Amino acid sequence: MSEALDNTAGPLTTESGAPVSSNNQSEAAGVGGPLLIQDQVLLEKLAHFNRERIPERVVHARGAGAYGTFTVTADVSKYTRAAFLSGVGKETETFLRFSTVAGNLGSPDAVRDPRGFALKFYTEEGNYDLVGNNTPVFFIRDTIKFPDFIHTQKRDPYTGSQEPDNVWDFWGLSPESTHQVTWLFGDRGIPASYRNMDGFGSHTYQWVNEAGEVFWVKYHFKTDQGIKCLTQAEADKLAGEDPDSHQRDLRESIERGDYPSWTVYVQVMPEAEAANYRFNPFDLTKVWPQGDYPKIEIGKLELNRNPDNVFAEVEQSIFSPAHFVPGIGPSPDKMLQGRLFSYGDAHRYRVGVNGDHLPVNQPKATTARNGNRDGFHYDGRHGGQKNYEPNSFGGPYETGQPLWKPIEVSGQTGEWETPKHADDNDFVQAGNLYRLMSDDEKERLITNLADSISLVSRDDIVDRAISNFANADEDFGKRLTAAVSERRQK
Numbered sequence: 074m075s076e077a078l079d080n081t082a083g084p085l086t087t088e089s090g091a092p093v094s095s096n097n098q099s100e101a102a103g104v105g106g107p108l109l110i111q112d113q114v115l116l117e118k119l120a121h122f123n124r125e126r127i128p129e130r131v132v133h134a135r136g137a138g139a140y141g142t143f144t145v146t147a148d149v150s151k152y153t154r155a156a157f158l159s160g161v162g163k164e165t166e167t168f169l170r171f172s173t174v175a176g177n178l179g180s181p182d183a184v185r186d187p188r189g190f191a192l193k194f195y196t197e198e199g200n201y202d203l204v205g206n207n208t209p210v211f212f213i214r215d216t217i218k219f220p221d222f223i224h225t226q227k228r229d230p231y232t233g234s235q236e237p238d239n240v241w242d243f244w245g246l247s248p249e250s251t252h253q254v255t256w257l258f259g260d261r262g263i264p265a266s267y268r269n270m271d272g273f274g275s276h277t278y279q280w281v282n283e284a285g286e287v288f289w290v291k292y293h294f295k296t297d298q299g300i301k302c303l304t305q306a307e308a309d310k311l312a313g314e315d316p317d318s319h320q321r322d323l324r325e326s327i328e329r330g331d332y333p334s335w336t337v338y339v340q341v342m343p344e345a346e347a348a349n350y351r352f353n354p355f356d357l358t359k360v361w362p363q364g365d366y367p368k369i370e371i372g373k374l375e376l377n378r379n380p381d382n383v384f385a386e387v388e389q390s391i392f393s394p395a396h397f398v399p400g401i402g403p404s405p406d407k408m409l410q411g412r413l414f415s416y417g418d419a420h421r422y423r424v425g426v427n428g429d430h431l432p433v434n435q436p437k438a439t440t441a442r443n444g445n446r447d448g449f450h451y452d453g454r455h456g457g458q459k460n461y462e463p464n465s466f467g468g469p470y471e472t473g474q475p476l477w478k479p480i481e482v483s484g485q486t487g488e489w490e491t492p493k494h495a496d497d498n499d500f501v502q503a504g505n506l507y508r509l510m511s512d513d514e515k516e517r518l519i520t521n522l523a524d525s526i527s528l529v530s531r532d533d534i535v536d537r538a539i540s541n542f543a544n545a546d547e548d549f550g551k552r553l554t555a556a557v558s559e560r561r562q563k
Contacts, residue, residue, distance in 0.1 A: 087117055127388070128423045129178040132223055133189045136172030137267065137320035138387040139327055141376035143167050143194060143337070149371050152288045152341055153280035155400035157196035158371065166195045166437055169376060170390055171267040171323070174206075175226035175235075181312035182319035183303060185262045185521070187211075187253075190272035190294065191392040192374075195437035202396040203292060204416065207264065208257070209273040210502075211357045212250040214491050216411025222247075237528040245537030248499040249358045251545055255503045258521040260514055261300065263308045266322040268333040269301035276394070276409040277355050279402040280341070281478045287344035289354055289404060291361060293368055294335040305521055327379050334375040338368035351496040355406040359502055386433040391420035402477020407491060425449045442469035504545035515552070523556035535561075 085093040093114050100112035108115065130136075145163045157165045172189035173180065188207040193200055213222055225243040229236045244250045256262070264270035274292030281287050303311065311318050326333060340361050342354060352359045380386035393416040394409060403409055420428050426448035428434060429441065444460040459466050510518065522542070529535050535557060543550020 087114060088121070130172075130423065131419065132174050133172035133191075134178045135176045135180050135182070136170050136189065136387060137323050137383075138168060138170040138380060138390060139323060139376040140378040140380070141167045141169060141332075141374060144373045144375075145371065146373055147369070147371050149280075149339075149369075150282065152282055152290070152339075153400040154283045155196075155201075155280070155398055156198050157194055157201070157398070158400075167374065168193045168195075168386075168390060168433060169374070170387060170392065171319070175223075179316075181316035183263060183308040183311040183315075185257060185305065185308065187257065188264060188267070188270060192272075193390070193392060193396075193434075194398075196398050197438040198398040199439055199441075200396050200434075200436050201398045201401065202392045202394060203274050204392045204394045204412070205272055205274045205276070205292065207261075207270045207272055208253060209275055209291070209293075209360050210253050210256065211275060211408060212244070212253045213247060213408065214249055214356050214358050215407045216415070218247070219408070219411065219415075237525060238530055238534060241526055241529050241538045242531075242534045245534055245541060248541050248544070251500055251541045252358050252503040252506065254522075255506050255518070255542070255545070258525070259506075259510065259518045260302045262521065263303040263305070264319075265301035265303050267319050268298045268323065268326060269296060271295055271300070272335060276357060276406050277404040278409075279404055279477050279480075281400055281402065285478060287478050289342040289344065289347055291340045291366075293338040293340070294374060295338065297334045297336060304517070305524070323376075324379050327376060332375050332377045334373060336370060337372040337374055338370050340366040340368055342366055349494075351494055352502075353492055353494045353497055355404050356491055356497070357406055357408045358499070359497070380433075385431070389424055389428065389431050390433045391417075391424055391428050391431075393417040393420070397476050399474070399476045405480060427451050430454070500541070500545040503542070504549070507546045507549045515549075519549075519552050519556050522553055523560055526553075526557050527560035 085096055087093060096114070099115045100109045101107065102109060110116070143157070143165045145158055145161055148161055149158050150160075157163065170189065170191045172191070173182065173184060173186045174189065175186050176184060190205045190207055192203045192205070194203070213219065222243060225239040226235065228234055229239060244254055261270070272292075272294035274290075277289050277291055279287055280290050315321065323333070340363070342350070342361065347354045350361075350365075352361070354361065393413075394403075395413040395417055397403070403413060424431070427450045430450070430452060435441070444462055446455065446460045459468050462468055463470065507515065507518070526535055526538050529538070539550060539553050539557060542553050
């Protein structure tokens with residue numbers, strides 16, 4: 074005899090709370106007859122099921138997340154007045170979502186693709202979102218090219234598949250992508266797990282202290298688990314055997330108490346040094362060499378709690394680089410400037426205008442107070458409070474204190490190219506990265522690139538792609554030319 078069911082939760086009900094008589098048989102017009110429209114349990118259940126899915130993210134659709142704690146380990150008050158960074162030992166609750174970029178919601182984890190590293194700090198001055206990747210650079214420097222770039226990574230409108238011709242045509246015609254592509258096809262292009270990779274804020278951000286002094290910063294999250302990567306062959310095998318490999322690894326490590334952590338650093342550049350720095354400090358295709366601006370340790374990030382519901386807390390989590398707090402602000406980075414709009418707009422479409430009201434997205438150490446009302450999924454939390462400002466009924470008020478310091482601008486409006494600094498070109502840092510690699514790392518990089526480029530159908534696209542790497546380093550170009558030629562002759 075089977076064990077008795079645990080019925081302590083009480084009777085099954087509809088969404089309105091009415092008890093459900095039967096959850097196994099639909100109402101019918103007689104035995105074997107057609108079903109009845111009066112069966113509201115059936116209709117409610119089917120209608121809700123049809124609407125269980127929301128639009129997946131256009132990019133970063135495939136992801137996993139966890140809650141954690143950020144702890145300050147160094148005094149940085151001379152650089153920023155952000156309260157959550159105000160004292161050694163101070164702790165702030167966080168939520169971190171990892172993701173791949175190009176694949177859809179059902180794609181495997183173990184693929185060659187950048188990884189999203191989106192971190193939400195639930196600070197007492199509001200939520201601060203740091204939306205980065207596991208690479209310090211990106212493929213493009215101006216956000217107007219982002220839809221074009223992503224279209225090359227997604228399915229072709231005619232074939233319905235990702236096409237190597239599209240990928241390499243765009244990269245070959247966009248030489249600024251050479252640095253990031255070198256990263257992507259190197260050993261770190263396929264992390265062994267989310268725990269075994271670094272994270273980066275990637276963009277340059279503004280920090281401002283109590284005295285009003287401005288500093289430009291870049292964030293680095295160095296994994297305490299050590300860097301571990303997969304070869305292409307290992308990744309291909311794992312993706313087929315366990316598409317959820319990275320998600321599973323993260324969840325199970327936290328379940329067993331093996332909490333992943335990262336040591337957090339920043340590079341800091343005084344405002345006055347930006348104008349004459351040898352690289353444009355706001356160009357997302359460039360890094361700041363650490364010989365120029367060494368990393369400064371500021372904290373420790375630990376993930377220690379899994380979400381109770383993946384859909385509610387991971388799929389419906391929303392991040393926006395426009396979510397700043399006092400003491401932190403944007404830079405003139407053209408990619409960042411576009412993302413300040415596009416992330417929030419994407420989530421208002423995907424999750425809804427009240428997505429910030431969902432538990433995973435709500436401020437936890439303070440309360441949101443504003444005049445925004447109504448729309449889908451509005452929960453009436455404001456009651457009868459006035460929804461305008463100023464008002465004389467005890468409503469919230471403006472502070473008159475900007476979160477960050479204004480950026481000085483001059484000149485005429487126009488479609489200007491990103492300003493070039495003394496050592497700026499599209500190839501120098503890609504060449505530097507290649508020359509830092511060991512012989513074995515170079516060989517794997519060449520193999521990965523050649524395997525991909527050799528799939529391209531047109532010679533002119535192949536030639537343009539290879540020429541970008543040859544411009545980065547002569548040896549790089551020669552070895553890649555030979556490897557691609559060998560594969561295309563087979």
